[in-house]
Amino acid sequence: MDGIMNDISQTSNLTGHNVEGGFDVERIRRDFSILSRQVHGKPLVYFDSGASAQKPRAVIDAMTEVLQDQYTNVHRGAHYLSQTLTDRYEGVRGKIARFINAPSEDQVVITRNTTEAINLVAATYGRSFLGAGDGIVISAMEHHANIVPWQLLRDEKGIDLKVAPIDDRGVLEMEAYEALLDGNTKLVAMTHCSNVLGTHVPAKEIIRLAHERGIPVLLDGSQSVVHGVIDVQDLDVDFFVFTGHKLYGPNAVGVLYGKAELLAKMPPYQGGGDMIETVTYEKTTYKDPPHRFESGTPAIVEVIGMGAAIDYVTAIGMDKIAAHERALLAYATERLTAQPDIRLFGTAPEKAAILSFIQEGIHPFDTAATLDRAGVAVRVGQHCAEPLMDRLGVDGTLRASLAMYNTTAEIDVMIEALERARKLFT
Amino acid sequence: MNADFKITPEKLLQYDEYVEALDFLDEDSRFEYIIDIGKRADKVPFPADCMNEAHIMHGCMSKVWIVHELNGGAHFFKGQSDAIIVKGLVSIMTGAFSGLTSEELAALSLDHVRGLNLGALTMQRQVGMMAMLKHMQKLSRRADIAAEVAEVTAAAD
Numbered sequence: 001m002d003g004i005m006n007d008i009s010q011t012s013n014l015t016g017h018n019v020e021g022g023f024d025v026e027r028i029r030r031d032f033s034i035l036s037r038q039v040h041g042k043p044l045v046y047f048d049s050g051a052s053a054q055k056p057r058a059v060i061d062a063m064t065e066v067l068q069d070q071y072t073n074v075h076r077g078a079h080y081l082s083q084t085l086t087d088r089y090e091g092v093r094g095k096i097a098r099f100i101n102a103p104s105e106d107q108v109v110i111t112r113n114t115t116e117a118i119n120l121v122a123a124t125y126g127r128s129f130l131g132a133g134d135g136i137v138i139s140a141m142e143h144h145a146n147i148v149p150w151q152l153l154r155d156e157k158g159i160d161l162k163v164a165p166i167d168d169r170g171v172l173e174m175e176a177y178e179a180l181l182d183g184n185t186k187l188v189a190m191t192h193c194s195n196v197l198g199t200h201v202p203a204k205e206i207i208r209l210a211h212e213r214g215i216p217v218l219l220d221g222s223q224s225v226v227h228g229v230i231d232v233q234d235l236d237v238d239f240f241v242f243t244g245h246k247l248y249g250p251n252a253v254g255v256l257y258g259k260a261e262l263l264a265k266m267p268p269y270q271g272g273g274d275m276i277e278t279v280t281y282e283k284t285t286y287k288d289p290p291h292r293f294e295s296g297t298p299a300i301v302e303v304i305g306m307g308a309a310i311d312y313v314t315a316i317g318m319d320k321i322a323a324h325e326r327a328l329l330a331y332a333t334e335r336l337t338a339q340p341d342i343r344l345f346g347t348a349p350e351k352a353a354i355l356s357f358i359q360e361g362i363h364p365f366d367t368a369a370t371l372d373r374a375g376v377a378v379r380v381g382q383h384c385a386e387p388l389m390d391r392l393g394v395d396g397t398l399r400a401s402l403a404m405y406n407t408t409a410e411i412d413v414m415i416e417a418l419e420r421a422r423k424l425f426t
Numbered sequence: 427m428n429a430d431f432k433i434t435p436e437k438l439l440q441y442d443e444y445v446e447a448l449d450f451l452d453e454d455s456r457f458e459y460i461i462d463i464g465k466r467a468d469k470v471p472f473p474a475d476c477m478n479e480a481h482i483m484h485g486c487m488s489k490v491w492i493v494h495e496l497n498g499g500a501h502f503f504k505g506q507s508d509a510i511i512v513k514g515l516v517s518i519m520t521g522a523f524s525g526l527t528s529e530e531l532a533a534l535s536l537d538h539v540r541g542l543n544l545g546a547l548t549m550q551r552q553v554g555m556m557a558m559l560k561h562m563q564k565l566s567r568r569a570d571i572a573a574e575v576a577e578v579t580a581a582a583d
């Protein structure tokens with residue numbers, strides 16, 4: 001393999017930015033063959049990693065290897081294949097634990113995605129420990145995945161869903177947040193990094209204020225885990241959820257990290273095989289966490305693919321990825337704000353490389369279609385965050401979400417395409 | 427729908443014109459052609475009071491409104507959207523398939539939409555174009571039923 005896993009220390013100046021400390025974007029790009037394809041006759045510029053990131057060859061190879069030479073079911077059978085694949089599968093749990101600095105791999109529950117992880121907490125912790133009149137605090141910049149599960153719980157149990165506001169930059173209003181932590185609030189469930197605005201919330205402060213009042217905190221780390229180093233012990237977070245497919249891994253794998261004492265007192269989520277100790281018609285007993293929450297045959301191949309993705313980004317270094325993305329964000333922000341017709345949403349001082357914007361006087365769909373003609377893939381619409389769109393006062397935005405494999409030259413391509421849109425539509 | 431039913435070719439002259447014009451263009455020019463049609467459609471009045479929930483077509487990334495008129499047994503459509511490209515696409519669809527009976531409209535299929543060759547070009551893929559056609563088919567059926575009811579009611583009076 002001649003990509004990043006082989007040698008991450010070499011440097012290059014191909015894109016004219018950043019190669020200090022061994023981060024070589026061109027070398028990384030070679031591990032993602034899709035990035036060398038064309039779209040509408042133009043080189044693909046993939047700015048939609050916030051929706052789902054591309055997968056490096058190491059992930060594809062790991063999955064292919066399992067399917068071709070190692071495949072069987074896990075946690076069952078005494079035969080060689082089952083034992084070796086179970087070891088490899090369970091090894092990923094350890095990788096995930098180390099990746100987010102969880103104290104134990106027993107605190108890592110493997111789910112299908114972030115959405116399932118949040119639903120799991122709502123259906124088990126929420127149903128067991130929240131009742132009528134209790135409150136849950138979310139923020140005004142949540143993905144639907146961190147709104148709707150709590151609404152279902154609200155409708156079932158009569159709890160109160162409270163929304164901490166943001167200012168016009170997309171920064172969480174901390175005083176208003178603290179005011180919501182009243183005697184009734186029993187849980188805070190908040191994005192760690194907004195999928196629309198890129199805002200990094202002050203997680204440690206959010207958690208500290210909640211803990212002072214004995215309130216546990218769930219952080220939705222779908223975006224934050226991709227853009228920086230996560231340390232769940234340093235955060236002292238009670239639940240941390242994220243998904244693999246945004247972290248350069250495959251679909252169908254997500255993670256719920258939970259504090260051991262919380263997981264221990266939560267009832268099972270779904271019933272079935274794999275999560276039980278003994279079953280009789282009269283009584284069934286359940287395994288301890290994390291297996292208590294994992295019923296049925298898991299996404300074996302995908303979990304192993306996610307392990308490869310974690311190896312991949314770890315070999316590069318999440319801190320180096322974050323530094324590269326900070327440089328991209330600064331460049332993209334400068335170029336976009338220099339345009340006469342671009343309105344940028346989300347200007348928090350602490351933010352990830354996610355840029356939401358509209359072109360004044362042009363429907364976002366028209367802008368996106370013009371970008372698409374130039375080979376630039378961005379997301380357009382409400383980004384699964386309809387209430388946030390209402391707060392911003394728009395029907396939808398364009399969103400360029402940048403990743404470790406993007407370059408400043410690609411940002412220039414997007415800017416040129418925006419200039420073309422301006423000529424075509426105004 | 428009667429599978430053997432054939433639409434009289436002269437009923438699809440406008441459709442044929444669009445097919446010919448689009449076929450002649452390369453992809454980039456086709457993109458600009460649709461934008462031009464969308465911009466021109468802006469100049470044709472669309473009843474402002476029809477840009478409401480009653481005429482909206484759900485399921486689009488942009489808003490699409492379609493109004494309909496039954497005249498001498500034939501159905502006529504006009505479309506509007508808040509996005510120029512979609513306005514161009516809906517103008518092509520309503521222009522190409524106006525003047526048909528509901529039976530003729532029902533005989534239109536995905537092949538007719540594919541024939542326009544718009545799907546590969548824009549983000550509003552064939553699914554969206556097909557959704558527009560289905561919406562027009564639904565409007566025509568509804569109008570026919572309403573006309574029949576009105577006729578029966580009038581006869582009863």
